Amino acid sequence: MAEIKTEYYKQNAVKAIGDPILQNALSNVQNRLGPATALCYQKLAEGPDLRLKAHKIREFAVNNLDILLPVLAQKIRDRGGKVFFARNAEAATAYCLEVARENRIKMVVKGKSMVTEEIGLNQVLEANGIEVNETDLGEYIIQLAGESPSHIIAPAIHKTRKEIGRLFTEKLGIPYSEDPPVLTQAARKFLREKFLKAGMGLSGCNMACAETGHITTVSNEGNIRMSTTLPKIHMAFMGMERVTARLEDHDVLFRLLSRGAAAQNMAGYVSYIGGPRTPDQLDGPDQFHLVILDNGRSRILADPEFREALFCIRCAACLNVCPAYGKIGGHSYGYPYSGPIGAVITPLLTGINRAKDLFLGEPLCGACKKACPVDIDLPRMLLALRAKAAYGDHQWAVTRVNPREKFLFEIFSILIRNRKLYDLAMKAGVFFQKWLPRKQGMISHIPFVFKGWTQSRDIKPLARTNFLTLWKNRNQKS
Amino acid sequence: MMPSGNQKKTGEHEFITNIQKALGRPSGSVLPDQSVLTQAPPPDLEHRLSLYCSRNRQDQTKLLDLFMEQAALVNMKVIPVETGSLAGSAVRELILKTEPEWGIEKSVIAWQDPLIEQLGLKEQLASDNVALFITQSSPAPGLEEREEKRRHLLESYIGITTADFCVAESATLVMRSGPGRPRAVSLVPSVHVAVIKMDQIIQSLSELYFRLKFDPKEKEQGLTNCMTFISGPSKTADIELVMVHGAHGPRQMIVYVITG
Numbered sequence: 058m059a060e061i062k063t064e065y066y067k068q069n070a071v072k073a074i075g076d077p078i079l080q081n082a083l084s085n086v087q088n089r090l091g092p093a094t095a096l097c098y099q100k101l102a103e104g105p106d107l108r109l110k111a112h113k114i115r116e117f118a119v120n121n122l123d124i125l126l127p128v129l130a131q132k133i134r135d136r137g138g139k140v141f142f143a144r145n146a147e148a149a150t151a152y153c154l155e156v157a158r159e160n161r162i163k164m165v166v167k168g169k170s171m172v173t174e175e176i177g178l179n180q181v182l183e184a185n186g187i188e189v190n191e192t193d194l195g196e197y198i199i200q201l202a203g204e205s206p207s208h209i210i211a212p213a214i215h216k217t218r219k220e221i222g223r224l225f226t227e228k229l230g231i232p233y234s235e236d237p238p239v240l241t242q243a244a245r246k247f248l249r250e251k252f253l254k255a256g257m258g259l260s261g262c263n264m265a266c267a268e269t270g271h272i273t274t275v276s277n278e279g280n281i282r283m284s285t286t287l288p289k290i291h292m293a294f295m296g297m298e299r300v301t302a303r304l305e306d307h308d309v310l311f312r313l314l315s316r317g318a319a320a321q322n323m324a325g326y327v328s329y330i331g332g333p334r335t336p337d338q339l340d341g342p343d344q345f346h347l348v349i350l351d352n353g354r355s356r357i358l359a360d361p362e363f364r365e366a367l368f369c370i371r372c373a374a375c376l377n378v379c380p381a382y383g384k385i386g387g388h389s390y391g392y393p394y395s396g397p398i399g400a401v402i403t404p405l406l407t408g409i410n411r412a413k414d415l416f417l418g419e420p421l422c423g424a425c426k427k428a429c430p431v432d433i434d435l436p437r438m439l440l441a442l443r444a445k446a447a448y449g450d451h452q453w454a455v456t457r458v459n460p461r462e463k464f465l466f467e468i469f470s471i472l473i474r475n476r477k478l479y480d481l482a483m484k485a486g487v488f489f490q491k492w493l494p495r496k497q498g499m500i501s502h503i504p505f506v507f508k509g510w511t512q513s514r515d516i517k518p519l520a521r522t523n524f525l526t527l528w529k530n531r532n533q534k535s
Numbered sequence: 536m537m538p539s540g541n542q543k544k545t546g547e548h549e550f551i552t553n554i555q556k557a558l559g560r561p562s563g564s565v566l567p568d569q570s571v572l573t574q575a576p577p578p579d580l581e582h583r584l585s586l587y588c589s590r591n592r593q594d595q596t597k598l599l600d601l602f603m604e605q606a607a608l609v610n611m612k613v614i615p616v617e618t619g620s621l622a623g624s625a626v627r628e629l630i631l632k633t634e635p636e637w638g639i640e641k642s643v644i645a646w647q648d649p650l651i652e653q654l655g656l657k658e659q660l661a662s663d664n665v666a667l668f669i670t671q672s673s674p675a676p677g678l679e680e681r682e683e684k685r686r687h688l689l690e691s692y693i694g695i696t697t698a699d700f701c702v703a704e705s706a707t708l709v710m711r712s713g714p715g716r717p718r719a720v721s722l723v724p725s726v727h728v729a730v731i732k733m734d735q736i737i738q739s740l741s742e743l744y745f746r747l748k749f750d751p752k753e754k755e756q757g758l759t760n761c762m763t764f765i766s767g768p769s770k771t772a773d774i775e776l777v778m779v780h781g782a783h784g785p786r787q788m789i790v791y792v793i794t795g
């Protein structure tokens with residue numbers, strides 16, 4: 058399992074907001090990808106409503122997972138591939154390790170895959186003496202730096218070219234350069250050796266197709282094709298929801314995925330992989346393994362309120378428009394999945410109480426829903442999570458996040474139903490607020506249970522005369 | 536050996552039962568309902584197929600124009616040539632003026648394919664100091680043969696393939712793997728050259744999937760164990776979102792379209 062650091066959300070967010078380089082990188086990503094994706098949707102022949110069709114396609118698949126997955130597995134087995142169903146992260150990593158050991162694998166190459174981040178595969182393999190090489194340039198950079206990805210599709214956006222230049226000088230021993238082509242070439246050269254030597258290639262799966270029995274991998278760099286073509290073994294990992302029923306579903310989904318992820322008409326490389334090399338072929342892996350992962354997904358599936366989260370195709374479009382992500386960056390979310398989608402699925406996968414800050418931190422502005430290529434109602438689910446945190450929930454084992462909050466709201470409810478009491482309380486507020494510290498006419502600190510209100514902002518003082526009184530006076534005059 | 540067909544060891548039974556529970560369905564071995572998977576052939580099947588397969592010269596030229604326009608956006612060079620042998624001399628020129636990325640010797644690797652044979656590369660390159668490897672293989676190539684071919688591949692800085700289809704709207708070449716068509720030829724060399732006939736250009740992804748699924752000719756071959764879409768040379772924008780070509784795959788990609 059990936060390390061869960063969701064409880065440090067606030068600290069990490071504060072740090073991120075104070076980091077000018079990161080702020081610059083984040084706004085760069087959002088300014089470039091956010092509007093470009095929106096424009097791409099507009100330019101679709103079918104218009105942006107194609108997203109609704111994609112939603113239906115994903116809904117249909119998720120509602121029929123019990124039928125689609127066995128069919129997918131059988132078709133892959135018919136071609137000589139092996140399929141393993143992993144209930145949790147431990148089962149998945151253990152399977153991978155077992156195959157690696159049996160085949161005496163010392164080194165693996167890896168394409169970018171969120172699900173392998175989720176199960177903490179690299180750590181397990183490395184702890185068992187197997188060298189893991191991330192091959193996506195962004196992932197490679199952060200692996201060299203010993204960090205974790207901060208964006209679903211552009212994992213190293215938080216690093217500047219200068220930092221990367223210094224990193225490459227230190228780790229690869231090349232002369233310092235901050236020229237992206239030179240740095241890319243250095244990684245290309247270095248990783249080429251790894252591709253050729255590795256005994257096993259690991260990948261994720263963007264979207265499987267049950268009808269034909271294939272997984273698909275998508276990249277722009279070609280690293281996933283390298284990882285899945287050159288080594289003797291290819292093992293792919295997929296979340297159990299990443300399947301569609303029919304081949305033609307991929308038409309809509311790939312066009313939208315490419316637009317959502319990188320404002321492209323089509324990703325550079327898409328491969329349909331359905332089994333190992335056949336005896337008449339000259340290349341391709343001798344073994345093909347597919348690991349299908351649950352790891353908490355069936356629980357999400359069981360809850361109609363959150364089932365929709367499983368329609369996600371991990372394109373990162375919602376990150377590119379989210380005002381919260383745009384300020385606090387991916388690391389604050391404390392788990393591989395960041396942004397609005399992370400704020401929904403991380404709590405569902407790792408515990409709602411523990412990860413409560415993630416959904417409390419999202420502003421519910423609705424931008425993510427509009428950007429999502431499959432029109433997932435993320436704001437609705439963020440709100441549902443907030444409700445669970447506020448009231449507690451048995452099914453998800455949520456305890457009330459803040460019992461005091463309930464007490465305060467009960468008092469407020471009494472006040473607001475009683476005119477006299479309410480006016481009295483307001484008067485008291487106006488009276489007492491003169492002792493509160495002020496900054497430019499705003500109250501900068503309220504003590505006791507109210508201190509959260511002024512933790513990161515100043516608040517307007519209560520007016521001496523309230524609106525109703527003003528209104529009355531005005532009407533009397535005229 | 537790893538567990539294979541055995542349901543218990545693959546974890547499948549428990550896993551699927553769990554999903555059935557989550558979906559609120561009776562658990563147990565539900566036979567896959569094929570209607571979930573396939574769609575009945577659309578009523579206009581014949582009509583659509585015949586439209587696709589009977590494009591006239593003018594339609595094809597339009598598709599070629601669209602393809603060229605889209606290809607330019609993804610840095611893929613498209614060069615229409617009238618005949619195979621003209622394509623051959625164009626490839627020769629390319630070889631003469633392009634330097635290898637890794638070594639100094641010039642080797643080129645090409646799929647064994649009737650269309651590529653039309654280029655007459657062997658004759659074209661006879662007097663040049665260029666090694667030409669063809670991916671011809673025995674019906675079931677053994678390890679030794681495969682390793683030899685892999686050496687050829689690694690020595691080559693230009694890889695020449697054909698494609699099964701070319702989708703104009705997204706500038707996508709579609710290739711299925713098979714005997715004599717190793718997938719790495721379009722991947723490992725620094726330059727990828729593809730040769731296609733003009734009538735292989737189709738309109739859209741939706742046409743592609745339709746033909747793969749419903750055209751009896753394509754259905755027979757199926758998607759194979761590896762079908763790849765390629766839309767332009769390898770690229771990355773992972774360093775400060777600056778676009779760089781040639782991350783791991785080919786740095787340059789050229790498509791010759793034989794129009795004659």
Ligand code: SF4
Pocket residue numbers: 317368369370371372373374375376398425428429430431432433435
């Ligand atoms: S929720 Fe939608 S926008 Fe966000 S990553 Fe998933 S598919 Fe993309």
